[in-house]
Amino acid sequence: MTKRLFDKTLSKTDVEYRMVIPMDSLPAFRIPEGEFSKKVDVFDNNCCRWSFRCSKRKNDAHPKPVLSSGWIKFVKEKGLKEGDQVIFSVSDKDGAGGLQFGIQARKRVKLFGQDLWSDPL
Template sequence: MPKMLFEKKLSKTDIEYRMAVPMKSLDAFKIPEGEHSKDFGVTDIHGKRWRFRCCTRKADPYPKPVLSSGWIEFPKTRILKEGDEVTFSVVDMKGAEDLELEIQARKKIKLFGEEIWTPL
């Protein structure tokens, strides 16, 4: 069973440029010592495979991790908007270096006057 890594409410920057990753989750990406990025695999709830890159700042004591390459296509494809949520869960740690994640996006909708979250 996948273990939740983090959940995030999306900002405009997360959707249009890059997604900020919570610092507490950075260790899971296992970026090699001396490097500042790592690509990893993600599978959505529809079984589609994605490749994202987690990057950190090179010359800053605060690494501020972000998802860059590959990420922007995901919110565009799912038509995500500011305030929608994504959840990343760890599916498998294939050896010490490879990380396999699952992503789920949710959108808040109103149905008969009640707000509910629906998976995308």
């Protein structure tokens, strides 16, 4: 079963450097105890696999998780800009606890003062 993990409207930092992940979504990424990062494979709507590094701060009560290493390549390939949106989902791919992440990107288009969203990229 696929579950929506989070939606995010992209900030300037998200499209230029790394994407900040909502804190309440960090447990889904399952960074091993004692480690501070993990490679995460994510599939888009076209079944293309993207590899990102999910990392958190080492010595901080507020770990501020981010996606980096591969994230900016995804942003550029999809032509994303500040104000566009990504939707992360997660599913149990084999019923044995193995997780599969999905991502949809939508571009924001302003038309007659209204925000419209493109179909998922």
